[in-house]
Amino acid sequence: MKVLLVEDDQFHASYMEDVLVETLPEVTQIFHAQNGDEAEQEARAMAIDAVVMDLRMSQRNGIEAARTLWQERPETRILFWSNYADEAYLRGISAIVPEDSAYGYLLKTAPRDRLKLALRAVLIEGQIMVDREIHRLQRAKGQPRTSLDDSEYAVLLDLAIGLQDRLIAERRGMSLRTVQNRLLSLYDKLGVDDAHEDLPINKRVRALNRALVTRTLNIETLETAQRDFDRWQAGRG
Amino acid sequence: MKVLLVEDDQFHASYMEDVLVETLPEVTQIFHAQNGDEAEQEARAMAIDAVVMDLRMSQRNGIEAARTLWQERPETRILFWSNYADEAYLRGISAIVPEDSAYGYLLKTAPRDRLKLALRAVLIEGQIMVDREIHRLQRAKGQPRTSLDDSEYAVLLDLAIGLQDRLIAERRGMSLRTVQNRLLSLYDKLGVDDAHEDLPINKRVRALNRALVTRTLNIETLETAQRDFDRWQAGRG
DNA sequence: ATCCCTCTTGCGGGTTCCCGCAACACTTCT
DNA sequence: AGAAGTGTTGCGGGAACCCGCAAGAGGGAT
Numbered sequence: 253m254k255v256l257l258v259e260d261d262q263f264h265a266s267y268m269e270d271v272l273v274e275t276l277p278e279v280t281q282i283f284h285a286q287n288g289d290e291a292e293q294e295a296r297a298m299a300i301d302a303v304v305m306d307l308r309m310s311q312r313n314g315i316e317a318a319r320t321l322w323q324e325r326p327e328t329r330i331l332f333w334s335n336y337a338d339e340a341y342l343r344g345i346s347a348i349v350p351e352d353s354a355y356g357y358l359l360k361t362a363p364r365d366r367l368k369l370a371l372r373a374v375l376i377e378g379q380i381m382v383d384r385e386i387h388r389l390q391r392a393k394g395q396p397r398t399s400l401d402d403s404e405y406a407v408l409l410d411l412a413i414g415l416q417d418r419l420i421a422e423r424r425g426m427s428l429r430t431v432q433n434r435l436l437s438l439y440d441k442l443g444v445d446d447a448h449e450d451l452p453i454n455k456r457v458r459a460l461n462r463a464l465v466t467r468t469l470n471i472e473t474l475e476t477a478q479r480d481f482d483r484w485q486a487g488r489g
Numbered sequence: 490m491k492v493l494l495v496e497d498d499q500f501h502a503s504y505m506e507d508v509l510v511e512t513l514p515e516v517t518q519i520f521h522a523q524n525g526d527e528a529e530q531e532a533r534a535m536a537i538d539a540v541v542m543d544l545r546m547s548q549r550n551g552i553e554a555a556r557t558l559w560q561e562r563p564e565t566r567i568l569f570w571s572n573y574a575d576e577a578y579l580r581g582i583s584a585i586v587p588e589d590s591a592y593g594y595l596l597k598t599a600p601r602d603r604l605k606l607a608l609r610a611v612l613i614e615g616q617i618m619v620d621r622e623i624h625r626l627q628r629a630k631g632q633p634r635t636s637l638d639d640s641e642y643a644v645l646l647d648l649a650i651g652l653q654d655r656l657i658a659e660r661r662g663m664s665l666r667t668v669q670n671r672l673l674s675l676y677d678k679l680g681v682d683d684a685h686e687d688l689p690i691n692k693r694v695r696a697l698n699r700a701l702v703t704r705t706l707n708i709e710t711l712e713t714a715q716r717d718f719d720r721w722q723a724g725r726g
Numbered sequence: 727a728t729c730c731c732t733c734t735t736g737c738g739g740g741t742t743c744c745c746g747c748a749a750c751a752c753t754t755c756t
Numbered sequence: 757a758g759a760a761g762t763g764t765t766g767c768g769g770g771a772a773c774c775c776g777c778a779a780g781a782g783g784g785a786t
Contacts (some may be wrong), residue, residue: 261572262505263498359496364762411691412694412698413698414681414691415690416689416691416773418689419688428735429734429735433733433735435774436775438547439774441491452655453651454648454773457651458650460698461649461650462765464701470708474702497786569742621745654742655742656738662763666764667763667765670765676744
């Protein structure tokens with residue numbers, strides 16, 4: 253079995269390689285990539301079907317690389333391995349994982365045993381596995397009261413790249429007032445509170461701020477949202 | 490000589506310890522801390538005067554910890570050691586470094602030799618040293634045309650936490666119109682462009698977005714800006 | 727079918743934002 | 757001193773935003 257290890261931190265990479273050879277005798281070859289672009293090329297060239305992927309990388313991040321990989325070969329098994337428990341990453345992943353694909357999400361701080369377990373479960377057995385720790389950490393961040401539904405999240409992304417209500421309405425096929433209703437519930441769920449000692453605030457900016465601080469969005473999310481918008485924008489005269 | 494190593498990634502910590510003992514025979518003891526809070530306690534308890542500090546940590550980030558350390562003992566020598574070349578970090582550091590203090594900023598990707606050099610230059614010789622690589626990487630990010638001056642940056646922080654023009658004016662002691670002038674130049678420098686195919690945008694949100702994407706701000710900056718504001722807010726009726 | 731609940735949409739108006747214009751400072755150069 | 761440049765401030769108005777209110781439009785449950 254061939255495994256592709258996508259990781260730009262050399263220490264983490266060599267640790268993972270260690271654990272891989274120790275844990276999975278099935279593995280015959282380990283390929284390396286430093287970023288998303290290299291990962292795609294390697295995977296294509298070597299017909300890889302098992303990947304361990306860091307999420308935060310310089311060029312092209314793990315989620316975008318994974319999307320391409322899965323588009324080409326949906327049966328690819330991917331274990332995401334990250335320092336961060338951002339909801340943004342989880343949401344990004346679940347937005348691109350195909351029907352019936354095996355994947356996992358593990359924190360880099362996970363003990364060696366749990367890493368071994370996850371490697372076997374995801375890469376060999378084709379299971380789905382998400383580190384419990386992730387949800388625990390998210391709770392500690394003081395995250396939104398209730399989680400956002402898909403349409404709220406979509407509007408949040410549009411808000412975050414600076415679109416005006418009218419344009420959001422057009423893009424998402426809602427009326428202007430409906431967009432504003434979504435914004436209202438966003439403000440509510442993100443804890444955008446006009447109160448705070450009768451201090452008036454700019455709700456729009458505050459919403460983005462809160463989304464970032466609660467790790468509902470992160471900077472990479474903003475970048476990919478922008479690219480998605482540009483693509484949509486390009487295909488419509 | 491006692492050195493405090495503040496780093497929450499065990500691989501990086503042990504690598505750094507390695508290099509420390511190999512490079513600096515002057516070092517007699519190495520203490521460890523996992524986050525900013527521990528760092529402060531250790532430094533106080535052990536009368537530390539040389540620190541190697543990661544910037545991105547869970548509890549309290551490196552910059553805030555450094556501020557406290559330097560307040561208590563301005564002669565402390567600190568080498569910041571980070572994965573990221575965010576302008577936000579650089580600006581945060583130069584905002585808190587005391588007159589005549591020795592510090593350095595090095596990327597974790599720096600080769601071992603450069604790390605050795607920086608360790609000796611900063612911790613032993615008391616020099617100031619900033620990795621050239623940092624500026625190179627920043628340029629690659631498509632950063633703002635010209636860099637922001639201090640008053641523009643202050644207004645940007647206020648905007649980023651969601652304050653309205655009026656409140657910014659009050660806090661910074663400017664007139665409303667002056668705040669708006671600052672915003673205008675911010676929009677310009679951050680590349681907030683109304684154009685883009687005659688698509689109207691929300692400039693305020695867009696400014697925050699651009700500041701984040703160009704790494705002028707990062708999420709931790711938002712968090713500390715909020716704390717600063719709360720403190721200001723507490724001390725005034 | 728009727729009632730109830732949720733979601734959507736239009737309307738209206740109060741507020742904030744964005745910014746051109748013009749009047750002053752204040753500095754600097756000649 | 758005079759001129760020319762730069763930064764600050766007030767005024768005014770058009771556009772965008774926020775949101776209460778109320779009229780539908782579906783979707784279950786009884």
